[in-house]
Amino acid sequence: MLQVKNICFRYKKQAVLENISFHVKAGDHVSIIGESGSGKSTLLKLLYGTYDLDEGHIFWNDSEILGPKHNLIIGPEFMKYVAQEFDLMPFITVSENIGAFLSNFFPEEKQERINELLDVVELNPFAKTKVKELSGGQKQRVALARAIAKQPEIILLDEPFSHIDNFKKQSLRRSLFKYLKEKNITCIVATHDKDDVLSFSDHMIVLHNTEVLANNTPKHLYDNPKNKLIASFFGEFNEINGEIVYANQLKTVDKSELKAIVKQSYYKGYFYLIEADLNGEIVFFEHGTQLKKGKTVFLNQA
Numbered sequence: 001m002l003q004v005k006n007i008c009f010r011y012k013k014q015a016v017l018e019n020i021s022f023h024v025k026a027g028d029h030v031s032i033i034g035e036s037g038s039g040k041s042t043l044l045k046l047l048y049g050t051y052d053l054d055e056g057h058i059f060w061n062d063s064e065i066l067g068p069k070h071n072l073i074i075g076p077e078f079m080k081y082v083a084q085e086f087d088l089m090p091f092i093t094v095s096e097n098i099g100a101f102l103s104n105f106f107p108e109e110k111q112e113r114i115n116e117l118l119d120v121v122e123l124n125p126f127a128k129t130k131v132k133e134l135s136g137g138q139k140q141r142v143a144l145a146r147a148i149a150k151q152p153e154i155i156l157l158d159e160p161f162s163h164i165d166n167f168k169k170q171s172l173r174r175s176l177f178k179y180l181k182e183k184n185i186t187c188i189v190a191t192h193d194k195d196d197v198l199s200f201s202d203h204m205i206v207l208h209n210t211e212v213l214a215n216n217t218p219k220h221l222y223d224n225p226k227n228k229l230i231a232s233f234f235g236e237f238n239e240i241n242g243e244i245v246y247a248n249q250l251k252t253v254d255k256s257e258l259k260a261i262v263k264q265s266y267y268k269g270y271f272y273l274i275e276a277d278l279n280g281e282i283v284f285f286e287h288g289t290q291l292k293k294g295k296t297v298f299l300n301q302a
Ligand SMILES: Nc1ncnc2c1ncn2[C@@H]1O[C@H](COP(=O)(O)OP(=O)(O)OP(=O)(O)O)[C@@H](O)[C@H]1O
Pocket: 011, 012, 016, 034, 035, 036, 037, 038, 039, 040, 041, 042, 043, 190
């Protein structure tokens, strides 16, 4: 179990994180979300022991995670951290990078393990390619494979798919998160992407104004978005009579009290997102077909 107890941290004068407490059970998948600059990366770095805390404690089971004042080498053995900038060895191959920290005592087992990891990050065709010849997304996949090579107990991922295109992202995400669950590796992910969270996270922690604004299951927070920040993470939403209503929860009906005038239709693939004027306020709702500008519609909550 990871236990974060009342931690506070500042780089300079301004506090970045204050009184942050939460715990993560072994094998759980937790996402850290929040606006840009809310301290997600800083929190991951603190969990890794990159900086000394101003206050509080972090424990993994019985081991306290301590900063550079107490350790010559940053990062405990049982933990791996994949930062936004990946620190790879450019002049050797993908396989050599992935196997860099694996034992050479049993070369066959080592090769098998490298092949398994190449499968997880879907990089088999690039096994013999030098890392300097890879794209940003491919390098990110090498960094992920290298981080899980020695099977850590806990892995910290900072925007793990930020460089990876949409073609690969979906399958890679499923493959990596499935692998981590199967191996019972605790996973903490800082992300902006709801698709990293909704299908995979046991809990999500929302950082705002230096504090934990919410810590619950994605389903609970989706169903009960306490405020606009949380709702906006999940998608387009409206505030109607003080209540948060997602765009997909508003439907057109024959008659209702919500009379709106269509302003714009945005094509979204299997639906259109309609922007409309409701008594001088902009509302968004999803609709199966395009609607003409100026059309009057009546809306209701589905
Ligand atoms: N090395 C540093 N020295 C001083 N201030 C820093 C440093 N790194 C980050 N900060 C500041 O700390 C705050 C939190 O930054 P952090 O990178 O943790 O946010 P984030 O939520 O990960 O942002 P993003 O989503 O944009 O990656 C920001 O105000 C940032 O400017």
